[in-house]
Amino acid sequence: MFSSVLFRKILISFIVIFLGYSSVFLFFFLPVINSELHNSILLFFIIGCLVSIIIIILILNHILTPINHLKTIAEEFIIKGDISLCSYIAGKGEIGILGAVLHKMVKDCGIIKQKLADCQNKRNQLIRDNELARERAYDCSLTVKRLEQKIENSRAEEISLRKSEDRYRAMLENIEEFFYEVDLLGNLIFFNDAFYKMMGYSKDELVGMNFREFTDEETEAKAFETFRKAYETGKPRRGFEWRLIRKDKTICYVEISVSLIKDDTNETIGFRGIARDISDLLFLVYHDSLTGLYNRKAFFQKLKETLAFAKRDEIEKNIFYMDLDRFKQVNDNFGHDIGDEVLKEVAIRLKASLRETDHICRLGGDEFTVILNNVQPSCPETAARRIIENLSRPYKIKDHVIDFITPSIGISAYPKDAVDIEELIKCADVAMYEAKKNRGTFMFYNKSMVHIVVPEKNSIDQD
Numbered sequence: 001m002f003s004s005v006l007f008r009k010i011l012i013s014f015i016v017i018f019l020g021y022s023s024v025f026l027f028f029f030l031p032v033i034n035s036e037l038h039n040s041i042l043l044f045f046i047i048g049c050l051v052s053i054i055i056i057i058l059i060l061n062h063i064l065t066p067i068n069h070l071k072t073i074a075e076e077f078i079i080k081g082d083i084s085l086c087s088y089i090a091g092k093g094e095i096g097i098l099g100a101v102l103h104k105m106v107k108d109c110g111i112i113k114q115k116l117a118d119c120q121n122k123r124n125q126l127i128r129d130n131e132l133a134r135e136r137a138y139d140c141s142l143t144v145k146r147l148e149q150k151i152e153n154s155r156a157e158e159i160s161l162r163k164s165e166d167r168y169r170a171m172l173e174n175i176e177e178f179f180y181e182v183d184l185l186g187n188l189i190f191f192n193d194a195f196y197k198m199m200g201y202s203k204d205e206l207v208g209m210n211f212r213e214f215t216d217e218e219t220e221a222k223a224f225e226t227f228r229k230a231y232e233t234g235k236p237r238r239g240f241e242w243r244l245i246r247k248d249k250t251i252c253y254v255e256i257s258v259s260l261i262k263d264d265t266n267e268t269i270g271f272r273g274i275a276r277d278i279s280d281l282l283f284l285v286y287h288d289s290l291t292g293l294y295n296r297k298a299f300f301q302k303l304k305e306t307l308a309f310a311k312r313d314e315i316e317k318n319i320f321y322m323d324l325d326r327f328k329q330v331n332d333n334f335g336h337d338i339g340d341e342v343l344k345e346v347a348i349r350l351k352a353s354l355r356e357t358d359h360i361c362r363l364g365g366d367e368f369t370v371i372l373n374n375v376q377p378s379c380p381e382t383a384a385r386r387i388i389e390n391l392s393r394p395y396k397i398k399d400h401v402i403d404f405i406t407p408s409i410g411i412s413a414y415p416k417d418a419v420d421i422e423e424l425i426k427c428a429d430v431a432m433y434e435a436k437k438n439r440g441t442f443m444f445y446n447k448s449m450v451h452i453v454v455p456e457k458n459s460i461d462q463d
Helices: 005-028 033-077 093-175 193-199 217-233 278-284 296-313 327-334 336-353 380-391 420-433 447-451 457-462
Strands: 179-185 190-191 238-246 251-262 268-277 317-325 361-365 367-372 394-398 400-402 406-414 442-444
Touching: 033 190, 193 296, 193 336, 217 238, 217 251, 217 268, 251 278, 278 296, 296 317, 296 361, 296 367, 296 420, 317 336, 317 380, 317 394, 317 420, 327 336, 327 400, 336 367, 336 380, 336 400, 336 442, 380 442, 406 457, 420 447
Parallel strands: 406 442
Antiparallel strands: 179 190, 179 268, 238 251, 251 268, 317 367, 317 406, 361 367, 394 400
16 A cells, blocks of 8 residues: 555645644644643643554545555556456446456457457467468379379370381281171171271271171181180180171181280170182192192092081081093094183083082082082082083083083982092082983982992993
């Protein structure tokens, strides 16, 4: 309390005033008071002074206590910024208003301080978020740079791959061989120009076509087996002969290879390969150069294939063994050139007498064979009569008319007469020599002919 400057000033002022009044009193009134009352009045005066001073001090203390408290709050707030001592000072008048104002100011400062603290916290959080965002932005920039590099590398690889693919496709388009790719079902998914030109289809027609659509039954089975073995073993298959049917129904022969197409996971998704047209080569290998008919090599191969299908389907197959009667006289009388022309005409007439599915072969000289390769049960008598009728007509070669040639035909049946190829041919040959006894006829083989001695070829021709 005594530390208050205001308190000390007021107190001193009261004391000075009191002392002044006391001095006046003592100066004017004390001398006229008698001596008897002098001590009593003086004692009473002194006691009154002390009581007055105490009352003044109490009054001043009551007045100045809230002011002193406000001063303490203000000092704590100004010096330390502490608002924990802030309390509302009740009262009326100037001190009450002053206390209320100070209380409100301190409270408002506290709210403002809290808001400032919150703002600082938010600012600090924003700073941290900003730093984190910068770090993330930096990481993103690095990621973007890496992605840009990868994109650039991918673009370079794509350009390189495109160039390689262009070279690859250009190479495929310019090679004479036929390149193809099919899916696991055998549908064409890619091929070069040579392939579709060879097949006679347009590109749009050929895309998606299944290989079964341009193969016959025999080649279809062979192709399926080739694909199956390549799929199971994972090894390429090469050197297989397939017979393909062009759009115009003509036949071409190809030597084909098959390898697997795999995806990125090493799963097989199709087949690819190269085919080489060997039609001309096969024609020379399997056809007679003079007549264009199948030769001896082709005859044995076709007979083997035919009998395999006959065994599978349990049907009968017939073969004809033919010889031209008195053909030797043509060579002797007109020359070999005329004889060759006669053989060419015989080939033409044989083709006209039989179906396209039948296999006609020239074994050599004037010997021919026919494999009746019909699906339905055959009627060999009808075919034999038609051959004899057509081949027995006169031949007009240049200025010569040759009217003495007739065919003799021996017929054997699988499996009735034999199941072995050599035996089946032998049976037809034996029946043919039996037919030559009457010339211009046909004979079916029967077991009674086994003991017939087949005459020498030369002796019969001389007849």
